[in-house]
């Protein structure tokens with residue numbers, strides 16, 4: 001198997017963190033141009049990561065890649081019991097829709113690196129951050145009862161949520177100080193060995 005990547009890209013990081021958590025490594029192919037006809041044949045949506053399987057199948061979408069790898073390796077990162085699996089899916093979706101995707105959009109709307117690539121509307125970025133701050137209150141409430149987002153086991157929900165929280169906090173767009181449980185969780189997750197690449201980017 002090979003992983004088509006572009007460094008650094010948050011959705012690629014999600015899979016790399018997942019791999020590190022599982023103790024596995026994959027051969028990586030650095031994509032220079034996601035809009036090139038050759039890459040669009042691999043993924044018509046022109047995004048990384050893409051997992052190329054040994055049978056030549058191309059799987060895109062970071063979470064789908066993680067799930068595919070989980071099927072082979074039985075990682076525990078998608079929950080153990082059926083109830084846990086349901087909770088991991090529920091919280092991963094909340095993390096992606098309410099924190100991670102808005103955080104990436106926030107960066108696109110405000111970072112000078114994206115000037116000329118996207119039409120930037122900084123006032124929209126402010127709305128995204130305010131909404132995410134509200135969503136984080138609910139994550140904080142959950143974390144008052146649990147060690148990780150779903151119970152006592154680290155899962156893909158933690159990976160997605162942490163990537164979103166890190167992007168927002170790196171830009172000073174959300175304030176975690178009012179959320180004790182979320183701050184405790186962020187410190188613990190951020191210190192995991194699998195977060196080394198992310199730490200190198202944000203410190």
Ligand SMILES: N[C@@H](CCC(=O)N[C@@H](CS)C(=O)NCC(=O)O)C(=O)O
Pocket residue numbers: 006009010011012033034035046047048049060061062063
């Ligand atoms: N929902 C997709 C998002 C993929 C995505 O948007 N990838 C970005 C990087 S994070 C990308 O490839 N953008 C085009 C580029 O960087 O050239 C996933 O989770 O894999």
